[in-house]
Amino acid sequence: MRTVLAIAWVELRRFLADRSNLFFVLILPLAMVAVIGWQFGSDRSGAPVSVQGPGGAATQALVAGWEDADLAVTVRTTPELVQEDVSRGSAEVGVLLDAEAEAAYRDGIPMELEIISGSSSEAPAVAQVVRAQAEAVATEAAQVGLLETFGDEAEARAALDDASTLVPPAQLLVQQPEDPVAVAFEGVEQFDTGAVAQLLLFVFLSTLNAAPALIKARRDGVVRRTMAAPVTTTQAMAGLTAGRVVIALVQGAYIMLASSLLFGVRWGSLGVALLVLLVFGLVAAGVAMVIGVLVDSEGAASGLAVGGGLVLGAVGGSMVPLEFYSDTLRQVAQLTPHAWANDAMAEVQRQGAGIADVLPQLGVLAAMAVGVLVLGSLLLRRSLARAM
């Protein structure tokens, strides 16, 4: 074990000795989280919303509320027109009110709205704005209703307090049989999705940086010298891998903490998220070892690591969310560790999943890790016989 730790410690020191690594590990990922978050959810002004309702007080109040929130509201005469607006993409979100909703609004009791979310990447965020504004309007109506039942000011104030705490927000029914995307992103905040995607993308890229480092160690003869000591190939591989996985975990924990503090990103169970990251980091370290043993040129390995890491990230949902993929592309994505890790992290983040819930994803990632690490170990042994 001490041998493994000694090798891991040296890997860490070598990594830290190159100051440029700190930029790619600590600064760039957070910058990307910020940029993607701002693109995804910063400015919803002017987003088109199509509404159909009886035209009573509820309809008028909701339309006014959404317009106050800078949404471009179009009032339609039939539900079919609203559906058409959404399906054609001329509205990000459609909202349907019926007479019961009008009556509930009038009576200050929970009302039901039907929200139809579009398929664009903007739609979930616009739906969030629609929902939040509807809740505010419904709550205000309930408060006003309560106030009107009391005569003097003291009673009115007490009633207002009651309304603030007791009156439930408007109950919204999201229509979704045709739109699983809206379900997947329900409750997702501006920076959440980008943070997970960038976390996995950059952890993988940083860990693949072990490949050129291993080639340099092989070329310098350090690997041969290490193997001439009383060290087994397994110990050497474990040490090399451990060093990189520690870097991955530190980087991951840093991105989680910083994005949480700076952008309010929610990560769900930190322990489960870190476990997913650990197994994902093992896959990345294994891939790095395989590249580092198969390729003899540091430049080629760097290119392969960056290019391969970006392609795997893109296919695996770290650039465009997996929820937007077609079924075929989704199946292709499942060949990448990113897809499984993104899936697991999404469940942890959005649905508060525990270890048991993400066991399938962890199992697949663990199998991938074992595969590449065993392959790397065998190749490392073979590489000792090969001159560089």
Next chain:
Amino acid sequence: MTTPVLQVDALRRSFGPATVVDGVSLRVDPGETVGLLGPNGAGKTTTISMIAGLLRPDDGSVRIQGVDMAKDPLAAKRHLGLVPQDLAIYPELSARSNLFFFGRLQGMRGTALRRRVAEVLDVVGLTDRATGASKTFSGGMKRRLNIAIGLLHEPRLLILDEPTVGVDPQSRNAILESVEALSGEGMAVLYTTHYMEEAERLCDRIGIMDAGRVIAEGTRDELVEITGGADTVTLVGEGPLDEVEVAVAGIPAVREVRRVAGERRLVMMVQGAPQAISAIVATATGAGMTLRDVETSRPDLESVFLHLTGKALRD
């Protein structure tokens, strides 16, 4: 009979159809320095790799301090210090950090490791530079650190694979003095080189390797005896060297003549060079050679190699 520190028997290794090491046997006793001398590509480094447990032989055995490398590699490696031909150090780390790391790989810990690191830094003259990143070192200093790592755990057998390649004369001399001191302390040393002078200076016994085989082994004097005491004469110049080669070969004192590949140079083994030199020069110039230089030398390992293989060591 003394148990040898290193016993190598009939080592053989092929890469594809090429047999790189073909039946090499060696023995190194405590306090003895044995050299493996041969040109680049002779199979020295492959032999070293098998002795160090880095490469599995196709056939044959390696025993270090009586431990069979194939059966218990970790135990055998504990007796072994390897100084590879490459500068096998982490350039990002200081000399001290490199030594601590490789010491830990050898199972050393705590006070014993700290004491030993200080000792070897002193031995190789790097105490003053112990904390600076080794990438800032000169080539000679890196070579010395390379050797210090091999010495750290006080191995019974130290293998030095071409340790002076690319170093300045001053550092080379310092390295050779260190090796001499080590064998004086009882360490067994296996030293590979293609520099004849180093082998002659350091080694108690020398194995001459060519094309994967040890073609001769013995002390320096025993090996030189193989040539029958012939001197080496080298003619350097221009002209029809093929014709000159034939002409000088006809002189009775000249035993062998070889052209050095790619150079305008003829090397010959001559019995009694001082007496024959004027005839050789006259014959060469008579055959059309314009001489630039004539060198004569007493029998040495170069002439042994030439005698045995028909090639110069540098070929």
